[in-house]
Amino acid sequence: MSVLSFVKRSAGIACRTVTIQHRKSLNNIRLTSIRLFSSNGESFEYDLVVIGGGSGGLACAKEAVQFGKKVAVLDFVKPSPQGTKWGLGGTCVNVGCIPKKLMHQASLLGEAIHDSQAYGWEFENPQSVKNNWSKLVESVQNHIKSVNWVTRVDLRDKKVEYINGLGYFKDVHNVVAILKNKTERVLNAKHVVIAVGGRPRFPDIPGAIEHGISSDDIFSLDREPGKTLVVGAGYIGLECAGFLKGLGYDATILVRSIVLRGFDQQMAEVVKASMEEKGVHIKMGTKPKSIEKLEDGRLLVKYAFNDKPDEVITDTFNTVLFAIGRNALVEDLQLKSAGVEVIDGKIDVDRNSKTNVDNIYAVGDVLYKKPELTPVAINAGRIIARHLFNDSDEIMDYDDVATTVFSPLEYGCVGLSEEVATERYGADNIEVYHAYYKPTEFFVPQRSVRYCYLKAVALREGDQRVVGLHFIGPVAGEIIQGFAVALKSGLTMKVLKTTVGIHPTVAEEFTRLLITKRSGLDPTPATCCS
Numbered sequence: 001m002s003v004l005s006f007v008k009r010s011a012g013i014a015c016r017t018v019t020i021q022h023r024k025s026l027n028n029i030r031l032t033s034i035r036l037f038s039s040n041g042e043s044f045e046y047d048l049v050v051i052g053g054g055s056g057g058l059a060c061a062k063e064a065v066q067f068g069k070k071v072a073v074l075d076f077v078k079p080s081p082q083g084t085k086w087g088l089g090g091t092c093v094n095v096g097c098i099p100k101k102l103m104h105q106a107s108l109l110g111e112a113i114h115d116s117q118a119y120g121w122e123f124e125n126p127q128s129v130k131n132n133w134s135k136l137v138e139s140v141q142n143h144i145k146s147v148n149w150v151t152r153v154d155l156r157d158k159k160v161e162y163i164n165g166l167g168y169f170k171d172v173h174n175v176v177a178i179l180k181n182k183t184e185r186v187l188n189a190k191h192v193v194i195a196v197g198g199r200p201r202f203p204d205i206p207g208a209i210e211h212g213i214s215s216d217d218i219f220s221l222d223r224e225p226g227k228t229l230v231v232g233a234g235y236i237g238l239e240c241a242g243f244l245k246g247l248g249y250d251a252t253i254l255v256r257s258i259v260l261r262g263f264d265q266q267m268a269e270v271v272k273a274s275m276e277e278k279g280v281h282i283k284m285g286t287k288p289k290s291i292e293k294l295e296d297g298r299l300l301v302k303y304a305f306n307d308k309p310d311e312v313i314t315d316t317f318n319t320v321l322f323a324i325g326r327n328a329l330v331e332d333l334q335l336k337s338a339g340v341e342v343i344d345g346k347i348d349v350d351r352n353s354k355t356n357v358d359n360i361y362a363v364g365d366v367l368y369k370k371p372e373l374t375p376v377a378i379n380a381g382r383i384i385a386r387h388l389f390n391d392s393d394e395i396m397d398y399d400d401v402a403t404t405v406f407s408p409l410e411y412g413c414v415g416l417s418e419e420v421a422t423e424r425y426g427a428d429n430i431e432v433y434h435a436y437y438k439p440t441e442f443f444v445p446q447r448s449v450r451y452c453y454l455k456a457v458a459l460r461e462g463d464q465r466v467v468g469l470h471f472i473g474p475v476a477g478e479i480i481q482g483f484a485v486a487l488k489s490g491l492t493m494k495v496l497k498t499t500v501g502i503h504p505t506v507a508e509e510f511t512r513l514l515i516t517k518r519s520g521l522d523p524t525p526a527t528c529c530s
């Protein structure tokens with residue numbers, strides 16, 4: 001194969017002019033030396049440059065090369081205020097979904113070890129069973145490193161050029177990468193995708209940045225977290241406090257307003273109560289005021305209730321973890337140079353994920369008012385590539401995105417909360433079916449079933465189209481994923497009720513929903529199999 005035909009094939013630019021400045025050998029071809037010419041004669045070094053090598057950016061880049069495009073991905077991680085750094089792959093892989101799920105699993109295993117005794121497992125000294133934090137961190141970090149490595153190999157195999165550099169815009173078609181050695185490299189691109197994600201926010205109180213940590217640090221913490229204060233009651237706050245408690249550490253959450261804003265609030269209250277039952281201390285209506293480091297290394301935290309701001313409460317902790325939301329990483333991008341507009345620190349896009357600038361797209365957590373979830377970023381990233389390079393008119397569907405809070409008793413949901421459905425359709429036009437249930441496997445170890453609860457929110461008319469499903473219990477994520485497909489396919493209560501369940505599972509509870517809230521009947525079952 002000639003050098004030219006190789007380049008044409010691998011860059012997929014058969015119908016365009018290709019100039020090669022260096023024709024040394026096949027192995028020595030540097031993609032940067034090839035210029036691509038568009039039909040109107042404009043020439044670009046790359047078809048696509050993606051800024052940000054996380055869930056959305058990598059998905060977009062890998063999809064784009066399938067269409068034979070020449071693609072580069074820039075990824076750069078600035079250390080956290082505590083100095084934590086990580087490799088390629090973005091938040092989810094390094095400091096998000098993956099380490100979180102592993103620590104959640106570690107915590108669930110602790111519960112399983114406890115339960116196993118009732119099932120006949122014997123331990124010489126059950127009281128001595130404890131989690132070894134440094135071993136857990138080592139296992140989690142080893143897994144992450146293997147994913148980092150596989151990601152690099154995958155990019156190389158797929159011929160996506162990976163550049164470990166911090167990107168910023170020189171203008172609409174030129175992105176500059178600041179490389180590790182502080183040199184700059186300009187990448188000229190026909191299209192640019194912004195996929196820079198976000199990083200944890202810290203509150204503006206004394207000692208927060210100096211002594212606090214965030215989700216960026218917890219999964220690689222080189223010491224036991226010990227007694228931990230978590231500030232914030234969104235996904236991250238509840239999940240971290242939940243697994244820390246499950247691993248044997250004292251955990252307290254400061255909640256300034258409500259738990260799980262944006263979620264169905266009845267379900268949020270059940271999640272909160274189930275966490276309290278497991279021993280997590282939850283302080284409602286509170287805000288931290290300051291953190292000081294004591295001589296013995298512990299952290300002295302001052303906080304107050306919102307309605308009594310002058311009555312300062314003090315407590316000491318080994319760790320303070322802030323989980324108060326995340327800022328999109330737009331500052332370094334020099335967006336003004338390309339004319340990309342920012343709203344409330346985020347980037348707005350049209351239905352094709354295009355920003356206000358014609359050749360610049362954005363995806364993932366950097367987006368204004370879109371769910372900050374990995375599968376959302378991945379799907380949208382792939383759709384951008386297909387739109388740009390395969391004439392696809394598919395658009396990203398941000399409705400009815402299923403999600404799960406991996407609290408000790410998980411909460412999975414898809415569709416509308418009861419309050420949003422009520423607001424949208426009117427209380428008289430919706431029917432809410434609900435039930436408490438008893439997972440069979442909870443009986444033997446006498447685990448609490450008090451908070452195993454689910455509900456379906458449906459329209460009242462006709463076959464009762466289901467607009468929201470909510471489930472609290474074991475493996476909620478696995479359960480809701482399947483029901484999300486049904487809901488997106490137009491699930492009705494009629495269909496749900498005629499679906500035969502799989503017994504004994506917890507998922508079958510959705511097929512057994514008969515009691516409406518409106519009826520006022522008791523939604524607690526007498527036995528497991530009635």
Ligand code: FAD
Pocket residue numbers: 051052053054055056057074075076077078089090091092093095096097098100165166167168195196197198215236329332333363364365366371372373374375377
């Ligand atoms: P990211 O994955 O954050 O990737 C952006 C990348 O771009 C980063 O590597 C960043 O360093 C880099 N970058 C930034 N600026 C530049 C620049 N100027 N130049 C070059 N590179 C740059 N989602 C779920 O769906 N399920 C979960 O269970 C879940 N758990 C989570 C748990 C935690 C603790 C956290 C923090 C998040 C969790 N998420 C979860 C959310 C999920 O991680 C994000 O939605 C997802 O990673 C967003 O992908 P992204 O591509 O937008 O950004």
Ligand code: NDP
Pocket residue numbers: 203231232233234235236237239255256257258259260261287288323324325326371372373403404405406
């Ligand atoms: P969230 O926005 O979900 O929650 C932030 C929490 O911090 C809220 O309880 C908020 O309270 C509180 N808060 C905000 N500012 C302050 C402050 N100054 N002082 C005290 N409390 C404050 O952010 P997270 O950091 O938990 O998560 C970020 C995103 O990451 C999520 O939206 C989610 O999309 C994604 N994620 C997904 C997960 C999953 O899929 N399982 C897991 C983890 C993260 P208030 O309600 O009053 O504003």
